Amino acid sequence: MNDDSPLAHLSLSGLAHRCAEESARFFQQRPHDPRYCYELFRRAVVEDDQGAWECIYTQFRSLVTSWVTRHPAFSASEEEAQFFVNRAFEKMWSALTPEKFARFPDLSSLLKYLQLCVHSVIIDHVRAAEVDVADVELRPGMEASDQRSVDWQERALDRVRREEFWSLLQARLRDEKEQRVVYGCYVLAMKPRELFAQCGDLFGDVREIYRVKQNVLERLRRDPALAQFVGPNAARR
Amino acid sequence: MELARLDRWLVVQLFRRDCPAPEQLGEYQLGWLPADEARAISEHVKGCPRCARELEQLAQFMAAEPVEEMSRAGQPSVGERVRVLLARLVTEAERSSRSFLPSLAPAGVGLRGQEAAPRVYQAGDIEIVVETRPIPERPNEVTLSGLVLGLHGREPMVHVWSQARRVAVARIDDLGSFEVPRLPSGQYELIVTSSAVEVHIPPLQA
Numbered sequence: 001m002n003d004d005s006p007l008a009h010l011s012l013s014g015l016a017h018r019c020a021e022e023s024a025r026f027f028q029q030r031p032h033d034p035r036y037c038y039e040l041f042r043r044a045v046v047e048d049d050q051g052a053w054e055c056i057y058t059q060f061r062s063l064v065t066s067w068v069t070r071h072p073a074f075s076a077s078e079e080e081a082q083f084f085v086n087r088a089f090e091k092m093w094s095a096l097t098p099e100k101f102a103r104f105p106d107l108s109s110l111l112k113y114l115q116l117c118v119h120s121v122i123i124d125h126v127r128a129a130e131v132d133v134a135d136v137e138l139r140p141g142m143e144a145s146d147q148r149s150v151d152w153q154e155r156a157l158d159r160v161r162r163e164e165f166w167s168l169l170q171a172r173l174r175d176e177k178e179q180r181v182v183y184g185c186y187v188l189a190m191k192p193r194e195l196f197a198q199c200g201d202l203f204g205d206v207r208e209i210y211r212v213k214q215n216v217l218e219r220l221r222r223d224p225a226l227a228q229f230v231g232p233n234a235a236r237r
Numbered sequence: 238m239e240l241a242r243l244d245r246w247l248v249v250q251l252f253r254r255d256c257p258a259p260e261q262l263g264e265y266q267l268g269w270l271p272a273d274e275a276r277a278i279s280e281h282v283k284g285c286p287r288c289a290r291e292l293e294q295l296a297q298f299m300a301a302e303p304v305e306e307m308s309r310a311g312q313p314s315v316g317e318r319v320r321v322l323l324a325r326l327v328t329e330a331e332r333s334s335r336s337f338l339p340s341l342a343p344a345g346v347g348l349r350g351q352e353a354a355p356r357v358y359q360a361g362d363i364e365i366v367v368e369t370r371p372i373p374e375r376p377n378e379v380t381l382s383g384l385v386l387g388l389h390g391r392e393p394m395v396h397v398w399s400q401a402r403r404v405a406v407a408r409i410d411d412l413g414s415f416e417v418p419r420l421p422s423g424q425y426e427l428i429v430t431s432s433a434v435e436v437h438i439p440p441l442q443a
Binding site: 055103229 | 253
């Protein structure tokens with residue numbers, strides 16, 4: 001065999017060895033041959049070779065770890081780097097199908113996608129945390145203790161029920177102001193002053209946004225149709 | 238129902254329900270999405286501060302760790318690449334038909350007690366003799382030794398792999414000999430390397 005022979009003839013150990021050697025050159029910014037590492041990815045994705053996935057993990061774990069620790073949102077996540085490293089590889093493993101592999105012509109594009117997976121898992125984590133600590137805008141005069149008594153154990157409805165709820169909710173909004181407030185405050189998770197900055201032509205001031213939101217909440221609270229979603233017997237995920 | 242509870246419940250149900258998943262935003266950023274999907278995301282991002290912030294964060298992150306930077310050195314020319322060879326086992330018939338073959342096996346390599354017969358591998362002009370010797374006081378371990386002839390280049394080494402993991406590395410001395418002591422019995426692949434060439438030996442049982 002010479003260096004132009006099909007890489008498919010190399011054993012997994014042989015491939016892992018060459019990938020490690022060429023990766024060392026890569027990290028030293030020396031000329032390197034990316035075919036071996038690319039072939040590892042090909043076997044892992046297209047041939048569903050679990051051994052190849054393990055080699056990829058071993059080979060690129062330190063690179064992925066460096067990406068995690070340098071992500072702008074990592075330090076605030078309060079998670080260990082290894083948590084995101086594992087999630088990133090899992091995400092790549094689940095997202096990269098044999099059909100999608102054809103979109104990646106070289107090792108560089110695969111590593112770029114792996115880097116994207118790092119970003120995705122960290123942002124997924126950040127988004128989940130954002131729901132838990134989302135600011136609940138208090139009506140003026142409402143005590144903070146009322147806010148803390150909220151049942152934090154309530155979780156999202158399943159997708160079908162959520163769509164049903166969204167349709168029901170939209171049908172109960174009376175005008176564009178209410179639609180913009182509900183969409184802006186709850187879907188886009190904007191604070192009222194952010195919403196006012198975006199569509200201030202619709203509202204007189206920020207207080208009007210608070211009033212519209214309060215009116216919607218008061219009306220929905222009395223709506224019997226809503227109880228099937230929010231009440232104690234409401235379907236949960 | 239308490240107002241605060243309803244407010245909180247709405248947050249949980251509706252929070253970013255229309256926002257693309259982070260990986261979809263990433264594919265949008267990298268220009269990998271079909272045109273209609275990219276257009277839809279572009280429209281969404283215009284009105285969604287959180288997605289806009291995430292895109293900005295992604296752009297900073299990808300710009301700070303550019304894979305292309307590390308790849309800038311490019312690929313070696315064909316002449317600069319390490320030659321990768323697959324060795325084949327030389328059969329008994331071939332060994333006996335080669336008048337020069339006995340000289341490959343140095344005096345110290347041969348059948349002793351319950352040792353397996355040395356195996357001879359060939360890859361181009363390179364010949365490799367591999368022998369395993371049991372360790373009497375350690376019945377589950379062996380010593381792997383051998384001789385490499387015809388290998389050129391600097392830093393000749395033998396890498397021992399098992400189940401896609403490198404388990405040992407040994408230097409090849411100036412006479413071409415190597416030894417890997419105290420190897421657990423099992424199946425291994427040997428990879429003989431130098432600066433110029435790499436020889437992959439088929440799996441052998443030690």
